Amino acid sequence: MKTTAQNLFDLSVTVNGTRYEQAVEPRTLLSDFLRHELGLTGTHVGCEHGVCGACTVLLNGESVRSCLMFAVQAHGREITTVEGLGTIEKLHPIQEAFHEAHGLQCGFCTPGILTTVVPFLEQNPHPSEEEIREAISGNVCRCTGYQHIVDAIKLASDRMNK
Amino acid sequence: MKPAPFEYYAPTTVEESLTLLAEHGYDAKVLAGGQSLIPMMNFRLVQPPILVDINNLPELAYINPDESGGLRLGTMTRHHQVETSPLVEERAPLIHSAMPRIAYPQIRSRGTFGGSLSHADPSAELPSLSVALDGKFRLRSRNGERWVPASEFFVGLLTTVMEPEELLVEVALPPLPPRSGWSLMEIARRPHDFAMIGIAAVVTIDKKGLCQQARMVFISAGERPMVAKKAAELLKGQAPTLQAFQAAAEVAISEEIDPSSDIHATAEFRRHLAKVLTQRALAQAFQRAVEERE
Numbered sequence A: 001m002k003t004t005a006q007n008l009f010d011l012s013v014t015v016n017g018t019r020y021e022q023a024v025e026p027r028t029l030l031s032d033f034l035r036h037e038l039g040l041t042g043t044h045v046g047c048e049h050g051v052c053g054a055c056t057v058l059l060n061g062e063s064v065r066s067c068l069m070f071a072v073q074a075h076g077r078e079i080t081t082v083e084g085l086g087t088i089e090k091l092h093p094i095q096e097a098f099h100e101a102h103g104l105q106c107g108f109c110t111p112g113i114l115t116t117v118v119p120f121l122e123q124n125p126h127p128s129e130e131e132i133r134e135a136i137s138g139n140v141c142r143c144t145g146y147q148h149i150v151d152a153i154k155l156a157s158d159r160m161n162k
Numbered sequence B: 001m002k003p004a005p006f007e008y009y010a011p012t013t014v015e016e017s018l019t020l021l022a023e024h025g026y027d028a029k030v031l032a033g034g035q036s037l038i039p040m041m042n043f044r045l046v047q048p049p050i051l052v053d054i055n056n057l058p059e060l061a062y063i064n065p066d067e068s069g070g071l072r073l074g075t076m077t078r079h080h081q082v083e084t085s086p087l088v089e090e091r092a093p094l095i096h097s098a099m100p101r102i103a104y105p106q107i108r109s110r111g112t113f114g115g116s117l118s119h120a121d122p123s124a125e126l127p128s129l130s131v132a133l134d135g136k137f138r139l140r141s142r143n144g145e146r147w148v149p150a151s152e153f154f155v156g157l158l159t160t161v162m163e164p165e166e167l168l169v170e171v172a173l174p175p176l177p178p179r180s181g182w183s184l185m186e187i188a189r190r191p192h193d194f195a196m197i198g199i200a201a202v203v204t205i206d207k208k209g210l211c212q213q214a215r216m217v218f219i220s221a222g223e224r225p226m227v228a229k230k231a232a233e234l235l236k237g238q239a240p241t242l243q244a245f246q247a248a249a250e251v252a253i254s255e256e257i258d259p260s261s262d263i264h265a266t267a268e269f270r271r272h273l274a275k276v277l278t279q280r281a282l283a284q285a286f287q288r289a290v291e292e293r294e
Helices: A030-037 A093-100 A110-123 A129-135 A146-160 B014-027 B037-042 B079-083 B086-091 B093-101 B113-119 B125-132 B229-235 B242-256 B267-293
Strands: A009-015 A018-024 A056-059 A062-065 A078-080 B007-009 B028-031 B050-053 B063-065 B071-074 B136-141 B144-149 B154-156 B167-173 B180-187 B197-205 B211-219
Touching (some): A056 A110, A062 A110, A110 A146, B014 B028, B014 B050, B014 B136, B014 B167, B028 B037, B063 B086, B071 B086, B071 B113, B079 B093, B079 B113, B086 B093, B093 B125, B093 B180, B113 B125, B113 B167, B125 B180, B125 B211, B180 B267, B197 B267, B211 B229, B211 B242, B242 B267
Parallel strands (some): B007 B050
Antiparallel strands (some): A009 A018, A056 A062, A056 A078, B063 B071, B071 B167, B136 B144, B136 B167, B180 B197, B197 B211
16 A cells, blocks of 8 residues: 555545545645544644543554554544434434533534443443543543533443443 | 655565664664654654665564464554554553553554664663563564563663664564563653653562562663662562562662653752652552462
């Protein structure tokens, strides 16, 4: 696998169940590819060096920083962004819990937190508060709303595992 | 905040990777988990002309027991795999204890064991831990392979003995000798951040309970994992007492570490923390050694 003379790479990637084939520059970050090429602006870009967690997406079901991956590295793999979790009509149970428990204020950090919590609750369906805080340690919320975020995750875990 | 252009290769065999590294020499940079390299590229602190992405080499991701009772880790083993491996917990508890402290869950699903070692950040845990555990690194190139002890691998800030055509493919961690104990102590302003200072201690006691061997390696205390050899010499043959720990800590912080000042802490404050942590780490490591003997 190598880039062509124009330094473009024929990328084939599945995002939220849809397959995309597109030529990209290798230096394109996955976060920028999702936002600028696919128009999926639900994935937010905060620090671009792996600290804030706003750009978190699922790569083959695991939460990763999309600003710390090149789009070409997603070749042949499956990405899920916040747009792939639920729809306006039918929210994901975690989204519903965030709505009800006031797990967001401005919402900038929310997509990254949701995509972090999805695999977390799969691996740990009944987390303690400490485990929840540990799980979202890599997501910065500047509205200082962690308490409600923790409440929302707790509510989601209770509902999903009744 | 965007990387400079580069040529991208994604080899699917180790041989192909080694050929690319041999062909391109200093122009090529290996892309493992990318959790340190890509931020540096985003900031344009580094602008490698060529990237050799080794993420399509699943044969380099494994955790295997070896006959000596130790472990063999493939260079592309993700931190998350190491963190959740019962084998690592059993055979390298020091490594197991460190994994949840390494950055955040999202970083650990991507970052790799060998990548962290090759990056050689003196503030990272794994370089110092591999020295404390007397690990050995297997480096391959098109011309063959060589094993380098962890204690000789790190030569300076983000600098190792690896030649540009070499690839770190495997890490061997020997088992701890009988009657051994370990400790990892760190201070960070926020958990999961790089530590302001840290220490990994591994000690072995003899049948009488005296110190037979000690290894102390400091994190964020100089340009590479800083080994306190004189302090270790001082402990040899000693009973594990507070006085012995204090004496060792004094030698370590005054003669064997070289911390710098930055926005997070002054060098002086780091030395102070190092002294306190050394005593605590030695107390915990000897305690574990005693429990192990019993």
